[in-house]
Amino acid sequence: MFTMRPATEADTPGVASMITARCDWMEQRGLESWRENVDDLAGQAGSGFMWVLEAEGRIVGCTTVMTQAPPKDWTSEEAAEESLYLFTTVTDPGYREHKPGTLIALWAVDQAARQGRQWVRRGCFFPELVKYYETQGFALVKEMDRRAGHLYLLARRAERLDLDELGLTAVVTI
Incomplete structure (x- = not known):
């Protein structure tokens, strides 16, 4: 069973450990990682915007959820349009068979619907992530060039889902 809950400052070490495990996994495959940003990313645990996915008391994923669109992107x-925006979703590669990234995305789709929002939106800089997000029901909306690289923006309509069927509980809603 997985639990999605708001992150707290006390989660910072667990989030950092999980992000470091993802960096190790990425680097072993010759992929670019966020190793130099681990502390900054993990430090967002106390921001009030980060949510963590737990399994057996261990943090196996995180995402930042905002209710305001990035002004340059949309x-x-x-x-x-009332939406939730997902940023900086990271998952523990040791839990890949459980698809924690998909669980986080589906939780957000359900949360958005429960709040009467129309969409869940997200962006990324890698075409491989676009393909992955499309397997979660997101559709590519548009592309734009940014200083950080080529940005892909995706969206999925909000809808109520049976989180229990997915093996996911939410401690608190946004």
Whole structure:
């Protein structure tokens, strides 16, 4: 059973350990990682915006959830549509067979629907992530060039899901 809950400052070491495990996994495969940003990313645990996915008392994933669109990414019309925005989703590669990233995404889809929001939106800089997010029901909406690289923006309609069927509970809603 997995639990999705708000992160606290006390989660910082567990989040850092999980992100470091992901960096190790990525680097072993010749992929770019966030190793130099582990402390900054983990430090977001006390921000009030990070959520963690737990299994057996261990943090196996995290994501940052916002209710405001990044101003440069979405048009004013898109930003006016009630949405949740996912950022910096990271999962423990040791739990890959359980698809923690998909559990986090589906939790967000359900949370958005429970709140009466229309969409869950996210962005990424890697085409491989676009393909992965599409397996979660997200659709590529648009692409744009940013200083950090080529940005892909995706969205999925909010809908109520049976989280129990997925083996996921949410301690608190957003």
